Amino acid sequence: MTAGHIAGEADDHFHDECGVFGIFGRQDAAPIVALGLHALQHRGQEAAGIVSYDGTQFHVERHVGLIGDTFTKQAVMDRLRGTRAIGHTRYATTGGAGLRNVQPFFAELADGGLAIAHNGNLTNAMTVQRALQKEGAIFSSTSDTETILHLVATSRERDLNSRFIEAIRQVEGAFSLVALSSKKMIGVRDPLGIRPLVLGDLDGAWILASETCALDIIGARFVRDLKPGEMVVVTNKGIESLFPFEPQKPRFCIFEYVYFARPDSTVEGRNVYDVRKRIGAELAVENPVEADIVVPVPDSGTPAAIGFAQQASIPFELGIIRNHYVGRTFIQPGDSIRHMGVKLKHNANRKMIEGKRIVLVDDSIVRGTTSQKIVQMVRDAGAREVHMRIASPPTMSSCFYGVDTPEKSKLLASRMSVQEMAEFIRVDSLGFLSIDGLYRAVGEAGRNNEQPQFCDACFTAQYPTRLLDHEGSDNVRTLSLLAAGGQ
Numbered sequence: 001m002t003a004g005h006i007a008g009e010a011d012d013h014f015h016d017e018c019g020v021f022g023i024f025g026r027q028d029a030a031p032i033v034a035l036g037l038h039a040l041q042h043r044g045q046e047a048a049g050i051v052s053y054d055g056t057q058f059h060v061e062r063h064v065g066l067i068g069d070t071f072t073k074q075a076v077m078d079r080l081r082g083t084r085a086i087g088h089t090r091y092a093t094t095g096g097a098g099l100r101n102v103q104p105f106f107a108e109l110a111d112g113g114l115a116i117a118h119n120g121n122l123t124n125a126m127t128v129q130r131a132l133q134k135e136g137a138i139f140s141s142t143s144d145t146e147t148i149l150h151l152v153a154t155s156r157e158r159d160l161n162s163r164f165i166e167a168i169r170q171v172e173g174a175f176s177l178v179a180l181s182s183k184k185m186i187g188v189r190d191p192l193g194i195r196p197l198v199l200g201d202l203d204g205a206w207i208l209a210s211e212t213c214a215l216d217i218i219g220a221r222f223v224r225d226l227k228p229g230e231m232v233v234v235t236n237k238g239i240e241s242l243f244p245f246e247p248q249k250p251r252f253c254i255f256e257y258v259y260f261a262r263p264d265s266t267v268e269g270r271n272v273y274d275v276r277k278r279i280g281a282e283l284a285v286e287n288p289v290e291a292d293i294v295v296p297v298p299d300s301g302t303p304a305a306i307g308f309a310q311q312a313s314i315p316f317e318l319g320i321i322r323n324h325y326v327g328r329t330f331i332q333p334g335d336s337i338r339h340m341g342v343k344l345k346h347n348a349n350r351k352m353i354e355g356k357r358i359v360l361v362d363d364s365i366v367r368g369t370t371s372q373k374i375v376q377m378v379r380d381a382g383a384r385e386v387h388m389r390i391a392s393p394p395t396m397s398s399c400f401y402g403v404d405t406p407e408k409s410k411l412l413a414s415r416m417s418v419q420e421m422a423e424f425i426r427v428d429s430l431g432f433l434s435i436d437g438l439y440r441a442v443g444e445a446g447r448n449n450e451q452p453q454f455c456d457a458c459f460t461a462q463y464p465t466r467l468l469d470h471e472g473s474d475n476v477r478t479l480s481l482l483a484a485g486g487q
Contacts, residue, residue, distance in 0.1 A: 018103070018119040018402065019043035020197070021214055022086035022178040024185040024234045025205040030059075030080030032202070033087040034071040036214040041067055042262055043119070043210060044091035047102040051115035053182060054082035058113045062102040086180045086208075088117035091404060101143045104180070109153050111160070112182045118145040119210055120174030120195045120402035124468040128170060147171065160184065161233060165244040168231075172465050174253075174401035174455075176226075178208045185234040191245040192464050193228025193252050194401050194455050196267055206234045211265040225268055228252075251464040253401065254454035257442055258392045259300055259363045260403075270442060273303050278441040279391045279433060280307025280361065287431030288312065289359055289387045293352065295319030297362040297374060304391035305361035314359065319352045320374070346374060354382030364392045365421070366405070368412035372425045379426075388427045393435045394418070397461040400470060405458065435459055 019040030023029050030052045037048055049062035050071065059080050063070040067089060070076055088103035104117040122128075125144030128151070133139070137150050151167035152160075160181055168175070174194035179186040187208040189197050200207035202220040209215060212222050226232060229245040252268055253260070263273040283304065294314050296305035299322060309316035323345055358378065365371050375386050394413030398405045408414050412421055422430035435456065436446040444453055457463045 018091060018117075019089045019210040019214070020086070020117045020119050020176060020178045020208070021088075021210070022084075022117070022180065022185050022187065022208040023202065023205055024084045024207075025236075026202065027083055029083050029085040029205075031077055032218050033085045034067060034077065035218050036207070036209055037071070037087045037089045038067045039214040039217040039262075040089055040210055043260065044089040046091050047099070048087065048089040049102050049104050049117075050080055050085055050087040051104045051106050051180060052080040052082035052085035053113075053180060058106060058115065058182075060104075060106050060115070062099060062104075064099060064102065084180060084185060086115055086117050086178045086185065088178075100141045103143070103145060104178075105141070105143070105146055105149050107149055107153065114149065114152060114160075114179060114181050116145060116149055116177060116179045118148070119176045119197075120190065121400055122147060122171045122175060123173035123400050123465055123470070124171060125173075126469040148175075148177070161186075161242070164188075165231065165242070169244060172468065174465075176210065183235060186231065187226060187234075188231040188244075189226045189228055191229040191248045192455070193226075193250045194464070195253065196256060196261070197226045199223040199226060199232065206239055208232070211261055211267065213262045213265045216264070222266070249451060251452065251455040254438060254442065254456045255392070255399075255403070255458060258438070263303055275442055276303035276391070277307035277310075279438065280304035280309075281311035282437040282441045283361070283389050283391055283431070283433045284308040284311035286434055286437050287389050289389070289429060289431075290357065291359045291385070291387060292356040293317045293319060294359045294361060295353070295378075297360055297371075298322040298346070301360075301362040301391065304363065305359075308359065308361050308389060308391075312359075317349075317352045319349050319358060319378070320346050321349055322346055346377065348377050348381035350381040353378055355384055357385035358383050358387070360386060360388045360427075362388065362390055364395055365390055365412055365425075366395055367410055368421065368425055375425050375427055385428045386426075387429045388422075388425065388431075390430070390432045392433055392438060393456075393459040394421075394432050395458050397458055399458050400463065400467055401455065401457075403458075 021033050021036035023032050030050055033050050047064045048067050052059045061076055086104055104115040106115040122144040125147045128147050132150050139146055148167050151170055152163050155163035155166045157163040157166050175190045176195040176197040177188045198209055200215040200220040201223055207220050215222050228250040231242045231244055233240045257275045261267050261272045265272050291314055294305050294309035294316050296302040378386055395411055396414050398408050439447045455464050
């Protein structure tokens with residue numbers, strides 16, 4: 001994270017993880033991947049990469065910055081020749097920033113090149129890496145994704161499908177992967193299906209993407225979500241579906257519906273915008289308040305604020321206007337205006353706010369510092385009362401599945417009661433959606449505490465997998481046991 005990052009210590013949002021996109025069987029493969037990544041830019045704004053194959057050789061372009069910074073340049077796209085390509089847009093969740101960690105990763109293996117792009121985080125990557133390093137492996141990045149590439153390279157199975165399966169059976173955590181060899185494109189989701197991955201079709205060319213909005217931008221047809229634990233293999237002969245894992249109860253990340261996915265995407269059969277409106281309606285039922293207007297904290301709080309306003313029969317107004325032209329790496333000119341940072345992104349619409357009791361609706365509170373500044377900004381604009389409603393439960397725990405979150409001690413809800421949080425951000429009242437309310441909004445009757453239907457660990461601290469890299473070394477399985485399927 002750069003020193004001039006606006007979000008920095010004051011950001012009240014979890015950072016998006018990564019987006020992946022691949023296409024097999026189009027003359028303009030790389031430009032289509034670039035368009036798909038542009039639609040997935042919200043999932044990662046630090047860096048991006050594309051790897052293509054032209055029937056003879058692979059072509060690799062990886063750059064720091066937004067998709068539009070590099071992949072709109074003709075010279076760059078001219079180098080990415082071929083009828084198949086995969087791409088990745090990144091926000092660093094493991095390994096830190098820097099070009100060496102930009103994906104897709106590419107390596108020349110014994111039987112040809114292999115590129116791989118990964119959305120998620122492996123929770124045993126360091127464990128596996130240590131075992132590989134003892135056998136002489138050399139890692140060129142600090143990303144967990146490179147672990148999978150090494151496991152494929154060192155496998156003694158006869159064909160790529162088998163080597164890939166052996167590799168992914170040795171890793172744990174969240175992974176939606178897209179890989180490209182000289183003959184095939186592979187997509188796979190982890191057994192719990194924590195991160196999304198969809199299958200699409202563009203005039204006979206198969207597509208893999210993190211979200212359906214990436215299909216919409218190129219006019220592709222949504223075919224279906226990949227199933228948890230499914231591996232699809234695309235070749236010139238067609239598409240094959242494999243299931244290399246033992247079936248498990250799915251645990252899709254519920255925070256995708258709260259914040260990560262784009263509102264115009266359909267995720268696991270649910271339209272994200274509709275879910276967010278229902279979240280707002282549940283929030284209004286659980287946390288009613290007498291007020292004059294409902295104001296979203298843009299942009300992520302807007303659908304929930306609409307749902308809240310409709311349910312509560314309180315007018316919805318854009319009482320805060322967001323500046324969309326502030327980059328994520330804006331450099332603050334000096335300490336003298338550092339306190340103005342929040343106004344670089346948001347400004348109060350005084351005409352709508354002055355003299356009124358307002359309900360601010362946001363998707364979450366992480367550290368609380370941005371909420372504090374926004375509340376003060378609204379009060380300075382003349383609000384008579386400020387009530388804040390949060391469209392998710394309190395975020396109590398860190399995520400280890402591909403989301404950049406602060407350590408638990410820096411999460412406001414992990415060390416304060418709701419009343420203490422209200423006093424900290426200086427609101428007249430504060431209310432969060434309950435965990436059951438969130439489940440109702442996504443179409444469940446409530447949370448099954450014995451067998452949760454989603455991954456909701458950031459709210460409940462109930463992680464769906466072991467966290468080997470975060471639990472010390474006493475319970476670490478060796479690589480040989482992993483390979484043999486031992487426990």
